[in-house]
Amino acid sequence: MTRIKRGYIARKRRKKIRLFTSSFRGAHSRLTRTITQQKIKALVSAHRDRDRKKRDFRGLWISRINAVIRENPKVYCIYSNLIYNIYTRQLLLNRKIVAQIAILKENCLFMIANHIIKTKNPRRRYFGKV
Amino acid sequence: MATATVSTLSATFGTHCAISHNPKSQFSQPFNLNRFPSPSHSHSSNLTFSPRLPLSPLPKSTESALAQTQTQTLSPDPQSPNWEPGLFAVVMIGSRQYIVHPGRWIVVQRLKGANVNDKIALHKVLLVGTDTSCYIGQPIVTNAVVYATVEEQGLDPKVIVFKYKKKKHYRRTIGHRQPNTRLRINSIMGYENYPKVTMDDLNLDDTQSEDSQS
Numbered sequence: 138m139t140r141i142k143r144g145y146i147a148r149k150r151r152k153k154i155r156l157f158t159s160s161f162r163g164a165h166s167r168l169t170r171t172i173t174q175q176k177i178k179a180l181v182s183a184h185r186d187r188d189r190k191k192r193d194f195r196g197l198w199i200s201r202i203n204a205v206i207r208e209n210p211k212v213y214c215i216y217s218n219l220i221y222n223i224y225t226r227q228l229l230l231n232r233k234i235v236a237q238i239a240i241l242k243e244n245c246l247f248m249i250a251n252h253i254i255k256t257k258n259p260r261r262r263y264f265g266k267v
Numbered sequence: 268m269a270t271a272t273v274s275t276l277s278a279t280f281g282t283h284c285a286i287s288h289n290p291k292s293q294f295s296q297p298f299n300l301n302r303f304p305s306p307s308h309s310h311s312s313n314l315t316f317s318p319r320l321p322l323s324p325l326p327k328s329t330e331s332a333l334a335q336t337q338t339q340t341l342s343p344d345p346q347s348p349n350w351e352p353g354l355f356a357v358v359m360i361g362s363r364q365y366i367v368h369p370g371r372w373i374v375v376q377r378l379k380g381a382n383v384n385d386k387i388a389l390h391k392v393l394l395v396g397t398d399t400s401c402y403i404g405q406p407i408v409t410n411a412v413v414y415a416t417v418e419e420q421g422l423d424p425k426v427i428v429f430k431y432k433k434k435k436h437y438r439r440t441i442g443h444r445q446p447n448t449r450l451r452i453n454s455i456m457g458y459e460n461y462p463k464v465t466m467d468d469l470n471l472d473d474t475q476s477e478d479s480q481s
Contacts, residue, residue: 177438180429187426229393229406234357234364238396242353245396248464249403 198236205239205246212250222253225260353398356455358413359391367413367452377446381417387450389413395458400465402458411458415450423447 151169158165158172158179165175203216223230228249239246356367361376381387392411395402402408422444430439 177429177431180427180440181431183427184429227405228403229359229364230357231364234366234394237366242355242396244466245394245401248401248466248468249394251468252403252464 195232198232201236202232202239205243206250209243209247211247212254214250214254218254219250222250222258226253226258227260228253350455351397353396354455355396356392356411356413356458357394358389359393360389360450364393367455369452369454372418372449372451374447374449376448377420378417378448381420381448383417383419385417386453387415387417389415392455392458395455395461400463402461402463404461408458408461410460411455413455414453416453417448418451419449421447421449 154176155172157176161175164171206214206216206219350369357364358367365373390412392408393404395408395411426443428441428443
């Protein structure tokens with residue numbers, strides 16, 4: 138076999154990985170072996186958290202809607218009541234939109250809540266105070 | 268509220284400023300402040316789209332939308348009509364919902380068959396609101412249409428899909444760029460005849476006793 142020096146093949150490969158890890162803290166951006174490990178962990182976390190992100194945001198929206206709805210003195214309502222009324226009154230707004238409206242245009246949300254809770258719903262199965 | 272202040276800014280500055288500076292800032296949608304290119308005169312066919320893309324509830328990053336400082340002065344295009352202050356609509360595109368303001372752009376899932384500078388009419392309008400009133404769609408606001416123009420059919424930034432099983436010598440690397448479409452919202456129309464709810468109803472109910480409700 139002819140003799141082959143490895144030259145800078147390994148260095149070229151590691152340079153790309155080092156670029157990826159360039160903003161990490163401490164040894165995770167300096168030492169070669171830890172760099173490869175940290176890149177793997179980072180990509181795995183990103184992959185897993187892309188799905189997590191969807192769940193996290195939904196929880197955040199729910200918390201926000203609940204907070205805004207409970208606190209206002211104009212409409213007496215809580216999150217579960219609001220969602221129940223949204224479904225029975227056939228509104229298609231999802232939690233993301235309702236949360237955004239709750240933060241940016243509270244009056245609009247109170248108008249919606251007021252409308253769907255206080256006006257009589259032909260579809261309601263029971264009558265009485267909510 | 269932030270949007271209310273923006274709309275009042277536009278009302279006062281409209282008569283004064285003629286030039287609107289548009290920094291091409293590419294931060295995230297949907298509350299982007301890029302507004303008003305030269306009106307597109309290419310009258311391609313009116314395409315009506317019903318959302319037919321698969322369910323992918325990818326949330327828009329609400330954090331960046333909230334952190335955005337809306338301090339730019341906005342001057343309405345002299346050729347476009349004056350909208351009611353704080354006009355917005357909630358529209359469903361590609362089974363995702365977006366809050367839409369006339370004159371701003373949003374990025375949605377790729378709409379197949381839409382070429383650049385096509386006019387699009389979006390019929391799934393779930394809510395139309397202004398500063399003082401809102402039209403609540405059950406489930407949609409009938410006859411309300413949101414007109415938009417396709418600005419660009421591009422790709423999202425690349426995402427590396429990395430599959431890895433530890434201690435089993437298995438790793439796969441795939442790069443993925445999701446196709447998207449950028450729409451410039453032209454107008455929101457057709458909602459005037461729908462029953463609307465105003466702040467007066469809210470305050471009126473306050474003064475009445477709670478026992479009088481159903």
